[in-house]
Amino acid sequence: DAKTTQPTSMDCAEGRAANLPCNHSTISGNEYVYWYRQIHSQGPQYIIHGLKNNETNEMASLIITEDRKSSTLILPHATLRDTAVYYCIVRVANDMRFGAGTRLTVKP
Amino acid sequence: ETGVTQSPTHLIKTRGQQVTLRCSSQSGHNTVSWYQQALGQGPQFIFQYYREEENGRGNFPPRFSGLQFPNYSSELNVNALELDDSALYLCASSLFAEGIQYFGAGTRLSVL
Numbered sequence: 563d564a565k566t567t568q569p570t571s572m573d574c575a576e577g578r579a580a581n582l583p584c585n586h587s588t589i590s591g592n593e594y595v596y597w598y599r600q601i602h603s604q605g606p607q608y609i610i611h612g613l614k615n616n617e618t619n620e621m622a623s624l625i626i627t628e629d630r631k632s633s634t635l636i637l638p639h640a641t642l643r644d645t646a647v648y649y650c651i652v653r654v655a656n657d658m659r660f661g662a663g664t665r666l667t668v669k670p
Numbered sequence: 671e672t673g674v675t676q677s678p679t680h681l682i683k684t685r686g687q688q689v690t691l692r693c694s695s696q697s698g699h700n701t702v703s704w705y706q707q708a709l710g711q712g713p714q715f716i717f718q719y720y721r722e723e724e725n726g727r728g729n730f731p732p733r734f735s736g737l738q739f740p741n742y743s744s745e746l747n748v749n750a751l752e753l754d755d756s757a758l759y760l761c762a763s764s765l766f767a768e769g770i771q772y773f774g775a776g777t778r779l780s781v782l
Contacts, residue, residue, distance in 0.1 A: 660712030
């Protein structure tokens with residue numbers, strides 16, 4: 563079973579920041595939080611991951627709360643091509659346990 | 671482009687048949703993981719292969735089996751196909767013990 567809870571869907575206006583929340587209240591101290599996204603009919607694409615510090619790369623920023631029970635993925639300037647299902651994953655051993663994810667729709 | 675290639679792209683089989691799906695991992699990667707994704711759901715972990723041996727398995731019956739070859743490519747075999755096996759099958763490659771997995775585009779299997 564997935565160890566994360568995400569909203570089913572979200573909308574965002576093009577050019578605005580998209581903030582996608584994720585709850586992982588049972589996360590263990592050595593488990594990382596990963597974010598992937600899946601555009602229709604393609605394989606999941608890696609976005610970013612972190613342990614306890616905030617992380618930023620060319621695609622997004624990841625904010626993890628101090629107690630590590632939740633995190634937020636931030637797409638700073640969403641485009642129409644960012645429309646996808648976004649998965650927040652707590653890595654358990656060797657597998658990525660995907661939940662149902664958040665369907666983000668970026669609107670013009 | 672992740673460098674992970676899967677074949678075939680689409681496949682149609684009938685119930686009771688057997689199927690083999692193939693995956694070529696990204697250059698330099700030594701670990702392959704397989705996932706099943708039913709329509710409208712997130713991918714579900716089937717198993718992982720490292721050093722040509724199974725290294726972790728999800729909640730899938732023994733009729734789902736795999737192989738990894740010395741060049742790190744991999745096969746997923748499913749025997750006695752059932753209608754519920756209809757799904758997108760995803761392969762992901764990685765370096766062992768590193769968390770980032772890179773996915774292929776998948777094989778769409780339809781069981782009639």
